[in-house]
Amino acid sequence: MISKEEVKKKYQFVVARYNEDIQWLFPFKDIVYLYNKGNYHPSLDNFKTIALPNVGRESHTYLTHIVENYDNLAEHVLFFQAHIDDHKRLPFNEYFGFDGFIGKKVDLDIQSLQKRIPHFGKWKEMIRNGNMKLSDHTPYDFIKYLLGINIPDNIHKTKIVWSALFSVSREIIHRKPLHFYKNALRYISHHVNPEEGHFFERCWYSMFHFPMIEKKRAGYISIPYLTNIAYQKIKPILDRKVFENDYEKIQLWTYFKNSKQDLTKKPVNYMNSSNQYINVFEKINRINFQVKSEKDVFIKINDTYEIHLGASMNKKCLLKNIKQAPEIVQSIDCSVLNKNDYVPMSLFIEDGHFILQNNENVIVRQVLDNCIDGVSVDVKSSFGNESYWIWENDVPNIQLMISNYENSNLFDYYSTHEHHLYVEKIDIIDLLE
Numbered sequence: 001m002i003s004k005e006e007v008k009k010k011y012q013f014v015v016a017r018y019n020e021d022i023q024w025l026f027p028f029k030d031i032v033y034l035y036n037k038g039n040y041h042p043s044l045d046n047f048k049t050i051a052l053p054n055v056g057r058e059s060h061t062y063l064t065h066i067v068e069n070y071d072n073l074a075e076h077v078l079f080f081q082a083h084i085d086d087h088k089r090l091p092f093n094e095y096f097g098f099d100g101f102i103g104k105k106v107d108l109d110i111q112s113l114q115k116r117i118p119h120f121g122k123w124k125e126m127i128r129n130g131n132m133k134l135s136d137h138t139p140y141d142f143i144k145y146l147l148g149i150n151i152p153d154n155i156h157k158t159k160i161v162w163s164a165l166f167s168v169s170r171e172i173i174h175r176k177p178l179h180f181y182k183n184a185l186r187y188i189s190h191h192v193n194p195e196e197g198h199f200f201e202r203c204w205y206s207m208f209h210f211p212m213i214e215k216k217r218a219g220y221i222s223i224p225y226l227t228n229i230a231y232q233k234i235k236p237i238l239d240r241k242v243f244e245n246d247y248e249k250i251q252l253w254t255y256f257k258n259s260k261q262d263l264t265k266k267p268v269n270y271m272n273s274s275n276q277y278i279n280v281f282e283k284i285n286r287i288n289f290q291v292k293s294e295k296d297v298f299i300k301i302n303d304t305y306e307i308h309l310g311a312s313m314n315k316k317c318l319l320k321n322i323k324q325a326p327e328i329v330q331s332i333d334c335s336v337l338n339k340n341d342y343v344p345m346s347l348f349i350e351d352g353h354f355i356l357q358n359n360e361n362v363i364v365r366q367v368l369d370n371c372i373d374g375v376s377v378d379v380k381s382s383f384g385n386e387s388y389w390i391w392e393n394d395v396p397n398i399q400l401m402i403s404n405y406e407n408s409n410l411f412d413y414y415s416t417h418e419h420h421l422y423v424e425k426i427d428i429i430d431l432l433e
Contacts, residue, residue, distance in 0.1 A: 002096050007031065011096065011167075012074035016061035018054070020082035022047075031074075034082075035061040055411075056188030057197035058164055063185045070178045078167040087163035095167045101208055103166030105159040108202065110151065113140035117198060126193060135195040136416070142196060143203045146419050147184055148213040151206060159205040172208050180212055182424035190411040216248040218418060220401075221426040222410060226254035235398060237431050242397040248421060253401040253410060276380055278402055280391065283374035286348035293387035294339035299347070300378040301354055302371070305329070307364055310337040310382075319364050334363055342390060349375060 013031045015022070019038035026046065034047040037054040052064060062079045078095050081087065090104050116138060119127060126132040135142060143149050151158070184207075187196045219241065223234070238250050277300055281287060291297060296310040300322070308318040314337050319330040336343055336358050345363075347356050349371050356364040368375065381387040414423055 007096060010075040012065075012069075012077045014062060014065045014077060014079050015082050016058035016080070017082035022082055024084075025082075033065060033069075035064065037061070054192050055190065056192075056194060057200075059197050059200035060185070060188045062164070063181055063188070066173060066181045067178065067185060070173075070181070073170040073173060076167055076169050077173070080165050081163065084163075084165065087165055089163065089165045095165075097167070100169045100172045101166065101205065102168075103161035103205075104163075105161055105205065108158050108160040110140065110156050110158060113143065113202060114138055117195070119198075123198075132193045132195060133191040135199065139199045139202050142187070142199045143206060144213070146187060147203070147207065148180065148215055148422065149203065149206055150211045150213045152210075155210075159209075160202050161204055162201065164201050164204060166204060168208055175208075176212050179217055179422050179424050183422040186411060186414045186423055186425075190409060190415045194415075196415075215420060215422050217246060218249050218251065218421040218423050219245065219247050219426040220251040220253065220410065220414070220423065221428065221431075222253040223428065224255040226252070231400075234431065238398050241426065241431070247397065249397050249399055250426065251399045251401045277378040278380065279376065279378045280389075281375075281377040284347075284377060285374045286346070287377070287391065288344070288346050290342035290344050290390040291337070291387060292339065292342045293337050293381065293385060295337075295385040296382035297337070297385070297387045298380050298382070299356070300376075300380075302368065302375050303378075305354075305366060305368070307356055317363050319366060329366065330364065332363060334358075334361075336363065342388070347377065 007028075008030055011031050012033060013025075013028050014033050015025060015035065017034055017036050017038060019041075022034065022041075022043055025032055025034070029047050032047045034044065034049045035052050036044060036049050037052050052061060058079075058081050065077075065079075066073070076096075076098070088104050090102070095102055119132075123132065127134065137146065140151075144151055188194055188200065221238075223230070226234075234252075238252065241247065242250055277298075291309075293310065295314075296308060299307040299309070301307070304321065304323045306320045306322045306326075308320065311318045314335050315333065317330075317332040317334050317336065318328055319332075321327045321329050336345075343358060345356060345358050347354065349355075349368075352367060352369075352371065353365050354368045354371060354375060355362060355366075379387075379389065410425075
């Protein structure tokens with residue numbers, strides 16, 4: 001039988017609490033990390049208590065502990081929910097063993113993971129009431145292609161630990177790098193009850209027993225109200241981060257309070273569904289760029305003309321004179337936008353005209369007064385649409401992600417984008433090191 005001294009020395013006890021009673025934890029208070037997502041209770045003062053936002057169910061708690069303590073994990077870590085009486089589990093003392101992974105394991109057919117979960121009872125009611133956010137993926141696709149767990153095709157069964165009560169060794173956790181767990185965390189940080197939390201219940205064993213798929217890495221960081229001066233100062237630091245961390249790219253998010261802000265020295269790579277113009281160039285005679293978008297995008301020239309790409313369900317391009325009352329000057333039959341691939345374009349001044357062309361095909365050609373010194377260019381997405389822009393001379397590894405919403409939910413964005421990469425958040429303090 002293991003001694004109390006060994007327990008204190010070799011174990012951490014991670015507990016995910018909402019508002020459950022925790023009296024049963026008092027004998028283990030010296031090794032408990034209690035993550036609280038509910039109301040305060042005086043009993044919490046007896047433990048090392050860490051407050052967390054109420055998102056992602058217990059899987060968010062478990063992964064947060066691994067990410068925040070990756071280099072300081074005990075030899076064995078117990079992961080438990082605070083209320084255990086109605087959960088399937090082993091006799092309690094068995095979790096304090098020395099096997100690499102301990103839990104009440106049962107066989108699970110891989111084929112069952114390739115179907116949607118047939119939720120029933122209270123879970124079905126939560127879906128009906130909008131209190132569970134359903135995933136776009138099956139558990140199998142989530143486990144293999146989003147988390148990056150390489151389940152061999154010749155494996156037909158795995159194990160599941162119902163209720164997610166288990167202990168796992170530090171050695172097994174460290175078989176995967178820190179960025180693997182950071183990437184996993186993004187899929188359960190956007191909602192109080194995402195269906196991905198139920199996927200994790202089905203994949204803890206597989207996560208710790210199958211190897212990871214090799215994918216490239218990316219980082220993201222949010223810096224509100226980024227000025228051109230600040231951007232020029234921070235860009236070399238981000239370039240260094242790309243090199244040091246072997247990132248494919250870093251996405252730098254910033255917020256713009258109003259529609260008319262100068263981005264002359266900053267590459268715009270993304271624009272959310274803002275329906276507000278962002279000024280990208282003040283005086284330019286020629287610029288090559290690429291755009292990717294499922295729905296309409298707009299380019300404004302000198303606050304006088306508006307080019308509407310993707311009109312009539314991407315069958316037309318409209319040129320409007322917006323100086324006074326909006327007036328359609330040209331209507332061109334063309335389909336240029338693509339939701340999957342970037343479309344190359346050029347915008348330039350020639351003989352008193354501004355011209356927009358796709359490869360060698362002229363889309364718009366319009367006379368414009370007072371354009372000898374260049375034109376001002378603004379762009380925007382239609383409301384409810386996301387567009388992606390790559391401008392000439394962009395730094396390929398640093399992407400500026402424009403948001404017109406001060407409190408944009410980046411967790412929500414990264415739960416549905418960039419699945420081909422391992423993505424992790426970069427803290428601003430990391431840039432000061």
